[in-house]
Amino acid sequence: MELLAFALAGLVLLWGGVLLAFARPLVARWREPVLRQPVLVIESDDWGAGPLEQADALQALASLLRRVHDRSGRRALMTLGVVLEVPDGPRVAASGCREYHACTLADARFAAVRQAIQAGVADGVFVPQLHGQCHYWPPALLAAARLDEGVRAWLTAAEPGPTEVLPAALQTRWVDAARLPAAALPAAAIAAAVAEECANYASIFGTPPKVAVATTFVWTEAVEEAWARCGVEAVVSPGARATGRDAQGRPAGVDRAMLSGQRARAGQIYLVRDVYFEPVRGHAPQQLVAGLLARARQGRACLVETHRFNFLQARDASLAALEAGLAAALAACPALRFATPLELARALRERDPAWVDTRWRPRLAAWRARLDEIPRFRRAARLSGLQFPLALLRGER
Numbered sequence: 001m002e003l004l005a006f007a008l009a010g011l012v013l014l015w016g017g018v019l020l021a022f023a024r025p026l027v028a029r030w031r032e033p034v035l036r037q038p039v040l041v042i043e044s045d046d047w048g049a050g051p052l053e054q055a056d057a058l059q060a061l062a063s064l065l066r067r068v069h070d071r072s073g074r075r076a077l078m079t080l081g082v083v084l085e086v087p088d089g090p091r092v093a094a095s096g097c098r099e100y101h102a103c104t105l106a107d108a109r110f111a112a113v114r115q116a117i118q119a120g121v122a123d124g125v126f127v128p129q130l131h132g133q134c135h136y137w138p139p140a141l142l143a144a145a146r147l148d149e150g151v152r153a154w155l156t157a158a159e160p161g162p163t164e165v166l167p168a169a170l171q172t173r174w175v176d177a178a179r180l181p182a183a184a185l186p187a188a189a190i191a192a193a194v195a196e197e198c199a200n201y202a203s204i205f206g207t208p209p210k211v212a213v214a215t216t217f218v219w220t221e222a223v224e225e226a227w228a229r230c231g232v233e234a235v236v237s238p239g240a241r242a243t244g245r246d247a248q249g250r251p252a253g254v255d256r257a258m259l260s261g262q263r264a265r266a267g268q269i270y271l272v273r274d275v276y277f278e279p280v281r282g283h284a285p286q287q288l289v290a291g292l293l294a295r296a297r298q299g300r301a302c303l304v305e306t307h308r309f310n311f312l313q314a315r316d317a318s319l320a321a322l323e324a325g326l327a328a329a330l331a332a333c334p335a336l337r338f339a340t341p342l343e344l345a346r347a348l349r350e351r352d353p354a355w356v357d358t359r360w361r362p363r364l365a366a367w368r369a370r371l372d373e374i375p376r377f378r379r380a381a382r383l384s385g386l387q388f389p390l391a392l393l394r395g396e397r
């Protein structure tokens with residue numbers, strides 16, 4: 001009997017030790033709000049100034065989204081991460097790649113693209129958010145063009161090409177990636193660039209951006225501070241902030257991780273976008289559904305990344321995949337609601353009781369579902385036997 005008591009005490013001590021060792025991520029996931037209902041947000045970056053065939057793709061997307069509703073009758077929606085300018089190739093070429101000149105989304109040549117976006121916004125199926133004035137840092141692109149023939153051809157093309165074909169490091173706006181590893185930008189240059197792009201965004205959409213998503217998910221605290229000064233309330237992230245590009249051009253310098261609902265030092269609410277649905281890369285509709293169900297178990301919103309290139313490179317197949325994915329999501333999760341990132345961020349910030357569950361049982365079940373993502377915790381729980389008491393927390397949410 002005594003032996004059993006000792007063994008039990010030892011086990012409890014061991015479990016306590018494991019919990020203590022992972023206290024920070026465990027507590028963060030307990031504090032993270034738990035949503036009452038599954039929420040789905042389709043997020044699509046790179047739209048705006050760029051190839052003119054976007055206009056047709058946007059019209060087709062809008063008509064697809066208009067046909068899909070959640071249980072409350074709300075239409076499906078897609079965020080558009082908007083880019084506000086592309087290079088004016090002939091003028092850059094005339095300068096011998098010494099001067100940068102831009103063609104902005106306000107230019108007459110993009111009228112059809114603007115109209116397609118604005119028609120979707122008016123119908124509530126498109127929700128614009130700031131991706132950047134351009135999908136690069138212009139001085140870095142100019143410098144790279146003087147060294148690299150491919151970049152030079154892209155930068156000086158008569159018709160704006162897709163930024164997706166540039167080297168990945170150069171698609172990052174908030175570093176100087178002309179040479180690798182990339183160099184940080186001066187805070188004053190960032191502040192001026194953000195102020196300018198927010199003003200340009202406002203001149204097209206009538207209001208400054210409230211939600212921002214950095215190109216290639218590389219940005220810094222200085223960027224967040226500048227966004228805050230312009231009124232940005234929410235920052236879309238992949239769950240970590242990379243601040244640079246390494247010698248191979250890969251995102252690097254991760255200086256913080258974040259969960260949805262956590263606050264940036266500059267005050268914004270972070271949202272995590274971590275479900276990937278890129279039909280051109282072979283992602284099937286089931287992938288969207290699996291992501292939604294997993295996030296619903298975790299009491300989290302499902303933010304799905306599906307870039308513009310899907311709808312330019314293989315428009316009809318990607319539209320069909322998206323429509324099938326939305327239909328399958330509604331079938332698998334009838335309680336699902338469509339929402340904008342701003343609505344979601346505000347609900348998380350205010351702990352709005354209409355959105356956020358404060359009951360113990362659903363919170364425990366969601367917390368349990370979140371633990372498997374903590375690196376090494378799963379293994380520690382298995383080896384220590386902690387997984388058995390934790391399994392008791394599993395339940396229907």
Ligand SMILES: [Zn+2]
Nearest residue numbers: 045046215216
């Ligand atoms: Zn992008």
